[in-house]
Amino acid sequence: MTQKHEKIPLKRQMLMKEELAEIKEMIKEMQKIKEETEYLFEVLPSWSQNDPEYQVKAIVNRALKLYSEDRIGLADYALESAGASVLTAYCSETYEKQQIIVTLFGIPLWYRQQSPNVILQPDVYPGNCWAFAGDKGFVTIKLASRIKPTAFTLDHIPKSVSPIGSINTAPRDFSIFGISDPADMTMNLLGKYTYDKNGSPIQTFLVQANPVRSYNIIRMNVDSNWGHPEYTCIYRLRVHGELVN
Template structure:
């Protein structure tokens, strides 16, 4: 945790979650990966190559937020499959929209591919109106092992 020292004041500690928080349990307010602006991306290495069938994106429920809305939630996003981080031939697995009036956990079907992927890249293209940052709480990849 970085400390911020301000003269004549108490030390103020700030905590920043790293992107790996999106694959861990928990959806309480603040248990997210917040990134600047309305778009960003993250690559997730899977434990084994899988045939991807879908994805789930989760945000904290509106009822748990201070003002009852989720402007920082991702809105439009796309997902891409890769064999490795060096892979230049990424494959489109779908473009989706997280509905702010929907459930806090939403599931989306992938474009079916006859190829197993070892990584997926999630690209957030917009959020629900927050001008400063986007909060990504949970992202899950669904499929079957390529064994």
């Protein structure tokens, strides 16, 4: 007797793919923890009795570097804790209407408006994003160091954890510019990209410009979102590159 296989609905297939991607990311994080633990066991016996503080600082610095490379293995020069900041004078206004409050089963998840600086922080969870009105906006970031940019990473929450069941507030089409001289704020296009709402929540885009100059200021222009009529949310923007001495 031939066994009939039930076809898995497309929506369920997409959810399964997202869950699989999250599991893969968890495995990567566990591998990093394993590597860091092995490193500690290697250096602990070799600590100098005369200068233990130096050894402690070395381990802390290594842990911080590993943290800054979280989940994708690339250092983030737009990380606020490393010294990056948003230039609010060159930034869209924060969306401030009460409709943006998010609740789940009657429990409020977000009452206040987040400042643009939240996109420079690693805490990505529902509601912890910066929102601007409409589907077009921009943000300008002073990097922690001058670099030659090589790639950018845009983070958003997956649909599976969204309280409204969709991520139509996510940026869709966007452009990245480099600014080398803050005196005149002349922008050089580094690339035009599209965030795939059906792809991984963390998406990395390579610099398209060639050759690439060094910059200490980056600007992101959002040209459209995935359909929300009132506002667009950015959860996190990372900037990767080669450090310039």
